[in-house]
Amino acid sequence: MSMMDMADMARQGDLDGRGNLSMKVLNTFIGWFLYICIDQITFMQQLFDLDSFIGRLSCYCIEQN
Known part of the structure; x- marks a missing residue:
C-alpha cells in the first residue's frame, strides 16, 4: 500500500515530471x-x-492416509 501511496507523490522540483505528480516516484x-x-x-x-x-500431490495423498 505504501508503494501505491508514493506513486501519487507531488513533484519534487522543476525537473521531476510534468503536471502535479513526481515522475521519479x-x-x-x-x-x-x-x-x-x-x-x-x-x-x-x-x-x-x-x-x-x-x-507434491503424492506427498499430500500419503499424509492424508
Missing part, C-alpha cells in the same frame, strides 16, 4: 510493480510444473 512504483508481477508469474509457473506437481 512513479518510475520507482512501476519498477516495484513489474518486479512483483514477474515474481508471481515465476511462482505460478513453479506451482503448475507437472513434474513437481505430481510429487
Whole structure:
C-alpha cells in the first residue's frame, strides 16, 4: 500500500515530471510493480510444473492416509 501511496507523490522540483505528480516516484512504483508481477508469474509457473506437481500431490495423498 505504501508503494501505491508514493506513486501519487507531488513533484519534487522543476525537473521531476510534468503536471502535479513526481515522475521519479512513479518510475520507482512501476519498477516495484513489474518486479512483483514477474515474481508471481515465476511462482505460478513453479506451482503448475507437472513434474513437481505430481510429487507434491503424492506427498499430500500419503499424509492424508
